[in-house]
Amino acid sequence: xxFHSRPFLAVYASLAMTLICQLCPTAxxxxxxxxxxxxxxxxxxxxxxxxxxxxxVRAAADAMVSSGMRDAGYIYVNVDDSWEAQRDAQGNIHSNxxxxxxxxxxxxVHSKGLKFGIYSSPGPKTCGGYEGxxxxxxxxxxxxxxxxxxxLKYDLCSYMxxxxxxxxxxxxxxAQVMMQEAYSKMHEALVNTHRPIVYSLCQYGxxxxxxxxxxxxxxxxxxxxxxxxxxxxxxxxxxxxxxxEKFAGPGHWNDPDMLEIGNGGMTADQYRxxxxxxxxxxxxxLAGNDLSKIDDTTKNILINKEVIxxxxxxxxxxxxxxxxxxxxxxxxxxxSKAVALFNFxxxxxxxxxxxxxxxxxxxxxxxxxxxxxxxDLGVLxxxxxxxxxxxxxxxxxxxx
Ligand code: GLA
Numbered sequence: 331x332x333f334h335s336r337p338f339l340a341v342y343a344s345l346a347m348t349l350i351c352q353l354c355p356t357a358x359x360x361x362x363x364x365x366x367x368x369x370x371x372x373x374x375x376x377x378x379x380x381x382x383x384x385x386x387v388r389a390a391a392d393a394m395v396s397s398g399m400r401d402a403g404y405i406y407v408n409v410d411d412s413w414e415a416q417r418d419a420q421g422n423i424h425s426n427x428x429x430x431x432x433x434x435x436x437x438x439v440h441s442k443g444l445k446f447g448i449y450s451s452p453g454p455k456t457c458g459g460y461e462g463x464x465x466x467x468x469x470x471x472x473x474x475x476x477x478x479x480x481x482l483k484y485d486l487c488s489y490m491x492x493x494x495x496x497x498x499x500x501x502x503x504x505a506q507v508m509m510q511e512a513y514s515k516m517h518e519a520l521v522n523t524h525r526p527i528v529y530s531l532c533q534y535g536x537x538x539x540x541x542x543x544x545x546x547x548x549x550x551x552x553x554x555x556x557x558x559x560x561x562x563x564x565x566x567x568x569x570x571x572x573x574x575e576k577f578a579g580p581g582h583w584n585d586p587d588m589l590e591i592g593n594g595g596m597t598a599d600q601y602r603x604x605x606x607x608x609x610x611x612x613x614x615x616l617a618g619n620d621l622s623k624i625d626d627t628t629k630n631i632l633i634n635k636e637v638i639x640x641x642x643x644x645x646x647x648x649x650x651x652x653x654x655x656x657x658x659x660x661x662x663x664x665x666s667k668a669v670a671l672f673n674f675x676x677x678x679x680x681x682x683x684x685x686x687x688x689x690x691x692x693x694x695x696x697x698x699x700x701x702x703x704x705x706d707l708g709v710l711x712x713x714x715x716x717x718x719x720x721x722x723x724x725x726x727x728x729x730x
Contacts, residue, residue: 364526365549366580367642368614369481371406371447372399373588376559376618380412380458383428384435386622391442393621400444402633403642404617406481406528407439408447414460423461423470436478447481447528448474452512453488462488463516471519471527479527484516486533506537510546517547530585530614540577540584550583550614557587559595561603561721565674568607569656571648578612578648585614592619592628599722601631602702606670606723609641610649610658636701637725640668652689659690666729667691668701673718683724684715692730701725 372390374382391407394400415426425432436446450470451462463470463484474482489512493505513531520527531543531551543551553574554567567586578584589608591601608615617632624632640660649660649668656672667690671683687696687710698707698714702725707714716724 364581365528365583367644367646368583368612369406369528369530369550370404370615370638370642371408371445371481372404372617372621373406373408373410373447373483375410376557376588376590377593377620379410382409382412384430386620387435388438389622390620391439391444393624394444395442397621397624397629398633399617399621399629400442402635403638404615404632406445406447406616408449408481408483408616409435410449410483411456411458411485412460413448414450414456416461417466421466421469423463423466423473426460432477440478445480446478447483448477448479449483449485450516451485451487451489452516453486453490453492455488457485457487464489464492467516468519468522471516471523474520474527475523475525479525481528481530482516482520483530483532484513509533509537510542513546513548521547540574543577544582549581550585552585552587554586557590559590559593561596561600564590564596564600564604565721568604568611569651569672569674571611571613572651575648575650578646580644580646583612583614583646584648586611588614588616588618589632590618591631592617592624597721598627598631599719601628602725603672603721603723605631605634605637606702606725607658607672609637609725610660610668610670612641612643612646612648612660615641634701636699636704636727640701640725640727643668657683657685657689662727664729666727668725668727670723670725671716671718672723673720675720678720680717680719680722682715682717684713685726686713687728688712690728692728694730696728696730699727701727 378386413425413429415424417423439446453462454464456462493508528549529547531548534555535553539551557567571586574584643662645663647661649658652659656674658670660668669690673681695709695711698710718724
């Protein structure tokens with residue numbers, strides 16, 4: 331189920347892009363070491379949505395290990411919306427019958443060498459209409475900590491209704507201030523638990539969240555509305571990240587939403603595009619498929635260690651678009667550069683695309699490696715022309 335009041339936020343999206351958070355002096359990021367590189371893992375939403383059960387999450391954890399994903403860096407196993415039941419007389423949140431024992435589930439995930447994530451909202455209800463954390467922030471944070479939670483996705487949802495109660499025409503900053511305050515409040519509650527918990531803001535990018543996300547303790551923040559498992563949605567979201575580079579870095583990342591790789595709505599070439607683009611963007615890599623049924627093609631995309639190394643590069647520079655039509659470049663800590671050539675045209679044609687090395691800052695001969703072919707292309711001069719499949723990508727690492 332989707333929450334339908336988001337258009338309301340469009341009113342605010344155009345307001346005061348540069349509002350500085352004045353409400354959260356103690357809300358320093360839980361520290362960069364929590365998310366020194368973009369978080370990697372799995373989230374239940376894209377495939378299972380509200381059908382997810384304890385058994386599905388355990389199966390995902392098992393598959394993260396057996397598929398080699400854990401060893402490739404995918405660590406967080408995150409339960410999204412629909413785990414929640416009601417509160418008891420003392421106000422403590424409980425899980426519903428799909429999740430009989432959250433502490434036991436957390437223990438199971440941890441026993442596999444993985445970390446455990448959960449989902450809530452600053453509003454009274456989540457986007458799926460389940461119980462949110464409104465007015466129970468510290469109590470919920472304490473409960474999460476007692477369950478062994480290591481990651482919280484905090485989704486604005488019905489908090490928009492709370493914001494609506496304040497007439498923007500009387501005070502245009504009021505809604506923004508309230509939203510920042512709500513995010514800051516949960517961050518402080520998480521800090522008070524003394525448990526390191528990655529804090530993932532989900533409010534669809536409104537009010538330029540990238541400008542104030544770190545100040546309310548965010549380790550990552552969604553930059554757009556929800557991704558869908560089709561090329562148009564993925565490409566629109568991914569390629570629209572151009573310009574947000576300066577807001578990302580160790581401990582705080584732009585989040586263009588989760589991976590759809592393996593969910594069936596795109597071709598393998600298009601899924602390679604998502605993996606490559608997300609890596610160039612230094613985006614969190616949260617797989618969203620049914621890992622218990624992962625096939626070899628999907629595995630080879632999600633576990634391409636050379637592409638993952640680009641995403642996880644410790645300098646944490648978000649790559650940028652360097653030129654027509656969709657050539658993107660990310661500088662890496664060893665002095666090399668990752669470059670992706672995307673064939674973004676919408677007809678069925680494979681396209682020859684040319685990279686001029688001077689356009690990515692090299693003069694003279696360069697060493698080039700193809701990160702999907704896993705092949706050194708040798709020493710090249712001036713430029714490289716390669717045929718890229720429709721909707722696909724060629725991803726290179728270049729050094730001198
Ligand atoms: C919103 C979020 C999604 C997902 C759903 C759950 O739509 O953006 O990622 O968490 O809520 O209800």
